[in-house]
Amino acid sequence: MIEFDKFTLKNGLRVIVHRDETTPMAAVNILYNIGAKDENPERTGFAHLFEHLMFGGSINIPNYDEPLQMVGGDNNAWTNNDITNYYLTVPKANLETAFWLESDRMLSLAFSEKSLEVQRSVVIEEFKQRYFNQPYGDVWLHLRPLAYKEHPYQWPTIGKSIDHIEKATLEEVKDFFFHHYAPNNAIMVVAGNVDTQQVKELSEKWFGPIERREIQERNLPVEPTQNEFRSKRIESNVPFDAIYMAFHMGKRMDEDFYIIDLVSDVLSNGQSSRIFQSLVKEKNLFSSIDAYITGEFEPGLFLISGKLVEGVAMETAEAAIWEELNKMATTKVDEYELQKVKNKVESSLVFSEISYLNKAMNLATHELLGDADDINKEVEKYQKVSVADILNSSAKIFRKENCSTLYYYSKK
Amino acid sequence: MLYTLLLLKKIGMENLYRNTAPEFKTVDSVEILPSLKHSLSNNIPVHIINGGSQDVVKIEFIFNAGIWQQKKPLIATLTNTMLNEGTSSLSASDIADKFDFLGAHIGFSASKHDASVTLYSLKKHFSETLALISDLIKNSIFPEKEFKTILTNKKQQYQIDHQKTNVLAKEKFTEMIYGKNHPYANIYDSSEFDNCSLQDVKEFYKEHYTPNNCHIIIAGKVDDNVLSEVEDLFGENKWTNQSASIDFDHKIISSKEKSAFVCKDDAVQSTIRIGRKLFTKTHPDHTGMQLLNLILGGYFGSRLMQNIREEKGYTYGINSILISHLKDGHFTIVTEVGAEVCKAAVQEIFIEIKRLREELIPEDELTLVKNYISGELLRNLDSPFALSDGLKGNLPFGLDNTYFAQFIKDLKAVTAKKIMELANEYLQLDDIYLIVCGPKECEEAVTFPN
Numbered sequence: 001m002i003e004f005d006k007f008t009l010k011n012g013l014r015v016i017v018h019r020d021e022t023t024p025m026a027a028v029n030i031l032y033n034i035g036a037k038d039e040n041p042e043r044t045g046f047a048h049l050f051e052h053l054m055f056g057g058s059i060n061i062p063n064y065d066e067p068l069q070m071v072g073g074d075n076n077a078w079t080n081n082d083i084t085n086y087y088l089t090v091p092k093a094n095l096e097t098a099f100w101l102e103s104d105r106m107l108s109l110a111f112s113e114k115s116l117e118v119q120r121s122v123v124i125e126e127f128k129q130r131y132f133n134q135p136y137g138d139v140w141l142h143l144r145p146l147a148y149k150e151h152p153y154q155w156p157t158i159g160k161s162i163d164h165i166e167k168a169t170l171e172e173v174k175d176f177f178f179h180h181y182a183p184n185n186a187i188m189v190v191a192g193n194v195d196t197q198q199v200k201e202l203s204e205k206w207f208g209p210i211e212r213r214e215i216q217e218r219n220l221p222v223e224p225t226q227n228e229f230r231s232k233r234i235e236s237n238v239p240f241d242a243i244y245m246a247f248h249m250g251k252r253m254d255e256d257f258y259i260i261d262l263v264s265d266v267l268s269n270g271q272s273s274r275i276f277q278s279l280v281k282e283k284n285l286f287s288s289i290d291a292y293i294t295g296e297f298e299p300g301l302f303l304i305s306g307k308l309v310e311g312v313a314m315e316t317a318e319a320a321i322w323e324e325l326n327k328m329a330t331t332k333v334d335e336y337e338l339q340k341v342k343n344k345v346e347s348s349l350v351f352s353e354i355s356y357l358n359k360a361m362n363l364a365t366h367e368l369l370g371d372a373d374d375i376n377k378e379v380e381k382y383q384k385v386s387v388a389d390i391l392n393s394s395a396k397i398f399r400k401e402n403c404s405t406l407y408y409y410s411k412k
Numbered sequence: 413m414l415y416t417l418l419l420l421k422k423i424g425m426e427n428l429y430r431n432t433a434p435e436f437k438t439v440d441s442v443e444i445l446p447s448l449k450h451s452l453s454n455n456i457p458v459h460i461i462n463g464g465s466q467d468v469v470k471i472e473f474i475f476n477a478g479i480w481q482q483k484k485p486l487i488a489t490l491t492n493t494m495l496n497e498g499t500s501s502l503s504a505s506d507i508a509d510k511f512d513f514l515g516a517h518i519g520f521s522a523s524k525h526d527a528s529v530t531l532y533s534l535k536k537h538f539s540e541t542l543a544l545i546s547d548l549i550k551n552s553i554f555p556e557k558e559f560k561t562i563l564t565n566k567k568q569q570y571q572i573d574h575q576k577t578n579v580l581a582k583e584k585f586t587e588m589i590y591g592k593n594h595p596y597a598n599i600y601d602s603s604e605f606d607n608c609s610l611q612d613v614k615e616f617y618k619e620h621y622t623p624n625n626c627h628i629i630i631a632g633k634v635d636d637n638v639l640s641e642v643e644d645l646f647g648e649n650k651w652t653n654q655s656a657s658i659d660f661d662h663k664i665i666s667s668k669e670k671s672a673f674v675c676k677d678d679a680v681q682s683t684i685r686i687g688r689k690l691f692t693k694t695h696p697d698h699t700g701m702q703l704l705n706l707i708l709g710g711y712f713g714s715r716l717m718q719n720i721r722e723e724k725g726y727t728y729g730i731n732s733i734l735i736s737h738l739k740d741g742h743f744t745i746v747t748e749v750g751a752e753v754c755k756a757a758v759q760e761i762f763i764e765i766k767r768l769r770e771e772l773i774p775e776d777e778l779t780l781v782k783n784y785i786s787g788e789l790l791r792n793l794d795s796p797f798a799l800s801d802g803l804k805g806n807l808p809f810g811l812d813n814t815y816f817a818q819f820i821k822d823l824k825a826v827t828a829k830k831i832m833e834l835a836n837e838y839l840q841l842d843d844i845y846l847i848v849c850g851p852k853e854c855e856e857a858v859t860f861p862n
Binding site: 022060061067072090097107123135209270273339354 | 428430431434435436437438443463464465466467468496504505509511512513514515516517532534558561564565568569571572575576577678679680681711712713721723724725726727728748749750779781783784786787790791794795797
């Protein structure tokens with residue numbers, strides 16, 4: 001049970017406070033409701049590039065990092081297709097420094113041409129490092145556009161291509177800031193060795209004076225239902241063949257989200273899971289294989305990715321995966337197996353609550369999705385899932401015409 | 413338009429000085445949960461860190477069964493991994509099933525001087541999960557089929573990893589400073605996977621997974637029950653393996669060549685590694701070098717990060733680290749950069765090293781890094797689990813976690829002059845190794861400054 005207090009400032013900023021006395025630290029996590037899905041299809045990668053620019057100095061504070069490091073703090077941020085999340089931790093006595101820094105960059109950035117120029121290069125190197133300089137690194141650049149034809153989830157957070165990032169201008173940066181970064185489009189969670197009264201005062205003092213802004217309305221295209229099997233074959237300079245399968249599923253807040261999450265756990269969470277036992281250990285078809293869900297806010301994907309054991313034919317490997325999926329879709333899992341994955345989920349939630357920073361991020365996400373208190377209802381939602389639910393949802397998802405498969409061949 | 417309005421708003425506000433940093437406090441000491449030492453009836457040392465908010469327990473069994481102790485490549489790692497693959501009473505899939513049902517997590521790792529088995533368990537299931545771990549440690553049988561599967565899969569992972577420029581550069585670097593056959597380099601060819609014998613693994617297990625070769629760290633909600641359960645399973649006369657293992661020595665042979673280029677023609681970035689062999693954390697200059705390392709490349713505000721990334725945009729990241737193995741250590745700078753800027757990046761790294769030798773570090777920068785690292789320690793040591801990792805790293809040196817408090821104290825005393833002296837003693841070009849791994853055109857980047 002994670003206890004917290006919640007209040008909203010006049011400008012619309014939602015603030016959540018969670019006290020954890022076991023740490024000498026305090027975390028400030030600010031989530032902005034803006035992600036790669038909000039980008040112009042001709043300027044993909046912009047939300048993430050923008051995240052880098054948030055560290056390039058704000059209107060009254062030329063350098064974000066130095067003053068924070070001076071008080072023993074540290075920070076980072078991440079962007080995904082749905083949100084942009086900034087977080088920092090400081091020794092509890094220096095909490096005000098965090099408020100000073102974060103409120104100033106919510107107020108306005110410095111918008112420096114030099115910062116844009118440098119961060120464009122940094123992000124391009126990040127693009128290369130993660131997507132082109134790793135074996136199999138470019139999978140998402142192929143798989144997303146195969147699975148999505150209309151919805152902006154068709155591009156990864158980093159963007160469709162490097163030249164989109166090269167084109168970003170300072171005008172676009174300013175425009176993006178004032179249409180998406182605002183107290184009324186953000187959620188702040190303060191967690192750790194803090195108290196609510198202190199957080200209230202600091203919030204009023206530093207964030208209270210920031211004006212509400214008009215947020216660009218979100219109007220995302222709907223992905224049409226997939227009606228036929230899609231596939232793509234690529235060859236690359238990698239040592240082994242690999243296969244990636246993507247199935248459409250529902251949104252994060254759909255009723256069956258927790259069911260499908262457990263389906264992925266039955267298949268591949270832990271060494272006793274089905275596809276690990278059958279396809280890796282018994283049949284020796286894959287050297288590694290995983291099933292997981294993207295967990296995105298809009299209708300997301302159920303994914304299977306596996307690296308084939310050398311000498312195994314792609315057709316054999318693919319057929320073996322389908323055999324497991326068809327089993328899920330036609331035969332009930334037994335109660336013990338379902339209880340096992342539920343126990344695992346419950347246990348990982350207990351362990352994840354060790355970290356005050358983790359709790360801060362999760363509270364922010366739940367608040368954006370509907371209500372921070374949902375964080376305390378998750379175990380119950382998993383516990384409610386029945387073997388019939390698992391069967392029905394599996395049958396709904398694991399259909400050939402709902403599948404996009406990427407055959408990733410080794411060029412030998 | 414909106415922009416101007418905001419500016420006006422700011423001027424109109426009273427008592428809010430947004431361009432002035434609020435008052436702050438520096439971290440002068442770190443309060444650390446102490447560890448208590450016990451012994452089982454057969455003298456196995458048990459270190460306990462009791463605390464935390466959750467009803468969970470982590471227990472780690474550490475054996476002197478690392479790469480240092482193996483006679484052939486891969487044996488330490490394979491033995492460690494294979495503990496999960498079957499005992500005299502349970503098959504690999506039984507074991508996996510039981511751990512998963514209890515929501516427990518087990519980890520296996522083999523490093524330079526030790527190998528360990530770690531259990532993360534909910535407190536309410538600790539008795540059952542501990543009994544399972546006890547079975548793995550004491551009654552493993554190493555089935556042939558599981559062994560073959562693991563060899564195949566690990567070999568494939570090895571081949572994938574060896575496509576990466578950072579892996580290739582790291583191997584070349586450690587080979588040059590420690591010597592190809594030294595455990596700290598731990599270099600072997602992919603054909604070694606075909607030469608591994610199950611017999612070697614079984615023998616390694618018998619000789620090294622023994623009570624006189626073991627110590628235990630328990631962290632989380634640790635009460636007397638936990639301790640007595642550990643005694644019941646791991647105390648006197650509870651072990652199958654008994655014999656002691658004999659440690660042996662390895663000689664370091666550093667390369668006389670100081671630079672190397674590793675060609676990876678299809679790479680779009682190259683990895684640069686610049687560094688040298690240094691010393692362990694018990695050396696009197698270690699604390700000072702930690703600080704120097706931090707200034708140069710040890711945090712986001714470091715000189716290398718500011719110059720190579722934030723000023724020039726050559727890379728997504730650049731870091732330097734100080735590695736302290738038990739008997740020796742090294743210092744290294746690592747980055748991945750675009751092929752076209754590789755040469756320039758190498759030269760900029762050398763310029764930053766030279767600045768440390770020739771210029772006194774400004775007082776405000778020194779204060780900043782001291783404050784930063786103090787906060788970092790506080791941040792990294794705030795839970796029993798994190799402290800148990802710290803303790804694991806300290807114990808082999810005869811230290812416990814009071815080391816961290818002493819470290820903060822010693823750190824505060826390091827002066828700018830001392831940093832410059834250290835740079836002159838340890839960062840002379842003659843002692844430094846330079847490795848680049850990337851496409852052919854980066855070969856010319858392998859050049860020391862004049």
